[in-house]
């Protein structure tokens with residue numbers, strides 16, 4: 607299935623060629639979870655503070671659906 | 686309220702000219718109360734712009750003292766302020782900028798015990814903190830009181846901002862349900878470009894003034910993200926999480 611992935615705020619550094627917030631199309635087997643996607647992208651899970659799927663928070667064990675838009679954020683917590 | 690003095694008409698002339706503001710809006714700002722939690726990189730521009738705009742009552746909360754390493758981005762503080770409590774350093778600058786503004790300082794870390802009675806007295810809260818534990822406390826307290834709050838955060842070359850209006854959109858924990866892993870590096874390890882909190886704090890101040898005056902569209906359900914390196918702003922639409930640990934209970 608095809609997924610649309612965006613990485614934000616510094617997570618770009620874990621994905622060669624990724625640009626801030628720009629959609630990257632990836633192909634993954636049916637049944638792929640959020641955690642499985644993050645692992646396959648080479649991003650350490652500990653660095654991913656929140657995952658939004660179609661604009662809503664998703665848990666690491668959530669199963670992704672074809673066409674899902676997945677956004678990954680680190681903790682942007684400084685003040 | 687007796688209306689504006691001649692001096693105030695002059696000071697706030699550029700505000701008063703704006704559509705939707707006028708003398709009435711300016712008087713409203715002068716009667717408004719904003720709590721700024723944190724007087725560092727975000728709190729500096731937030732408090733400075735709010736004071737300049739004539740927001741009449743500002744509460745400042747911060748337990749820290751000014752450190753030399755703060756001055757690269759925390760523009761309310763000066764070299765001579767190193768070692769002083771940030772809230773006192775901040776108050777001096779704000780009162781010097783605009784004597785119309787009453788500044789109340791709280792030299793303390795926001796606590797679960799004190800948050801409710803503190804926030805109760807304000808119209809809106811601006812989150813200028815540097816940690817998610819305090820943000821979650823602000824989020825939950827503001828939900829309970831039905832007060833809006835404006836999240837801001839920065840990291841290295843990136844920043845984010847979102848406005849939470851209870852009942853009108855997602856809260857902070859709808860999108861960030863848990864505290865981050867304590868081992869994940871933050872600004873202390875990765876650094877932060879000083880102008881980045883300037884950008885984000887300026888947006889937070891803009892949101893606060895819009896809210897107080899009922900102007901425009903707030904960043905409700907819209908996480909605005911900023912990347913200084915590509916010089917890009919991107920808006921991410923975010924929705925309420927029915928399983929949110931904060932607002933799914935509060936709203937029931």
Ligand SMILES: [Zn+2]
Nearest residue numbers: 856859929932
């Ligand atoms: Zn929520």
